[in-house]
Amino acid sequence: MKYIIGNEACERFSFYGMSTILVPYMQQFLRWDHNTAESIYHYFVGAAYAMTVVGGWISDRFLGRYRTILWLSYGYVLGHAVLAAGELGFRVPALFIGMILIVIGQSGIKPNLSAFVGDQFRQEQRHLLDRVYSWFYFAINVGSATSQLATPWLLAGCAFGALKLCANSATAWGFGVPGILMAAALAIYLAGRRSYVKVPPAGRDPNGFLAVLRTRLFGGEDAARRRHGEGAVEGMRSVFRIALVFLPIVAFWALYFQYGSSWFNQAEKMDRDIFGWHMESAQMESLNAILILVMVPTFAYAVYPALERAGIRMTMLRRMAIGMFFAVPAFLSAAMIQRWIEAGAHPHIAWQVIQYVLISIAETMVSVTALEFAYTQAPRSLKGVIMSLWFLTLGTGNFVTSLVRSKVAFASETN
Structure with a gap:
């Protein structure tokens, strides 16, 4: 299991590391306007999740989980390499080719790796799965949090105060380090190849x-x-x-994923000095992963039991409904900050903590509960279909946001 969990931590570092700096890269290095950058970002994230349906189908019908993960990981590594090579002077084609390759690579890993974990346990070992999946989820959030702190700093030129150690090759470092971690993920995965249980494809x-x-x-x-x-x-x-x-959850994801786009641009206009340390705008995104690491066990072992003892029955549907409600004050808080900025104020980045706490509570109550609901309501033979539906909600939510951004950009140009 150590190989699979290590692979997941490195792969999540690579994905979140590159996706975190996509918007600043497009705005600061390609000089694209924020509506265009945000729209492309959401199309990319949407495609990355929607294409997992194809990866799951390839695994089930043709290759099996082990080979699907392995073969598509090579494309994943190549995508990062192409993005980093854009430093050589072909940034725009490198951006789109790299993103396409990463979408293809992610489509093989995201829907299959968690199921591959389950394949490693015999029926009499199933009681160990909860503990292993807890470590698996922990690895996801550790990988995403560390990458969201590291890659914005790399894109900023590895800055130590006024000293920038890699200013002349910032994009190569920003995209290259996630690529190195994805290569490490592939190497770790291969290192455990002799110990894996490899379930053959089920076929039609x-x-x-x-x-x-x-x-x-x-x-x-x-x-x-x-x-x-x-x-x-x-x-x-x-x-x-x-x-x-799942249908109303599409609207939740359309709001949620804006922390990587519009909330970044909001942070750009805020005071980001923290006790003498200048924080990069995109580094704020790591707060979500850090909060999720704390909130998931807190809600499971403290909040929900306390509410049940108080006579408030927290059914799964009620949790999801309350969670989606928490997204509303998160965006009201963001709107309030935006009004201050547009009025000429320069608020401190600490104000964004409020919206991050609220959206993280929403994610804890919606995302974790929705997956639990789906797995308890669906027959075992249809778990793969349910996971495909789940990833489609994430993808569709991003497509909705991207479509809205495109309409806003078009309206701005015509006016």
Whole structure:
């Protein structure tokens, strides 16, 4: 397990490290306006999550999890290398080619690695999974938090006060270090290859979700029951019930992921000096991962039990609804700060802590609970379909935000 957890920590460092500096890179080095930069950022993040559906399908039908993760990781490493090579003078094509390769690479890892963890345990060892997944989630957030602190500093020229150690190659360092970590992730993964349990691909399931859905659409429900059985038809229905619960979460993700775009641009206009240390705007994004590390166990072992003892029953649907509500004051706080800035004020970056705390509470209550809800409501055979739906909500939320940004940019140009 140490190889898989080490791989995940390094891969998350690489992904969050490069995505954290995308908006500042496009604005400061390519000189693109903030609407264009934010729109491209959200299209990239949206594609990275939406394409996981393809990665999961390739794994299930053709390659199996081990080979899908391995082969697409090479494309992932190449994508980082192309981004770093943009320093040589072809920054725009390097940006888009690199992002495409990283999207392809992420599509193989994100939907498969957590399931690959489960493959390593026999039935009698299943009681150990909760502990292992806790470490897995911890690795994700440690990787993202450290990268979101490091790569903005690298992009700023490795600044120590007025001294900038890598000012002439800042983008190569900013994108290159995440690439080195992704190469390390691949090396760690390969180091454990002899110890893994490698489950072969399942191939085409004649009673799978799409097969049942196709029969239901073109032959009716009775035909679906006769051909696939009552259990398969009921499984299809459970997927649609879960999809209805997931639908409003798209709006939540459309708001949530703006911490990497519009909240960055807000931080750019704020006082970022902290006891003599000048904080890079994008480094503020690490606060989300740090807060999640604290909040997930706090809510699970303190907040929810305390509410239950007080007679407030925290069902999964209620948790998600309350969590989405917390996103509202987070953005009201951001709007208040923005009004100060537009009025000519120069507020301190500490004011952004409020919105980060609120959105992190929202994420804890929505994201973790939604996955738990999906896994308890769906049949075991349809867990992969549910994970695909989940990642689609993240991708669609980003596409919605990007579309809005594009409309705003177009309206600004026409006016």
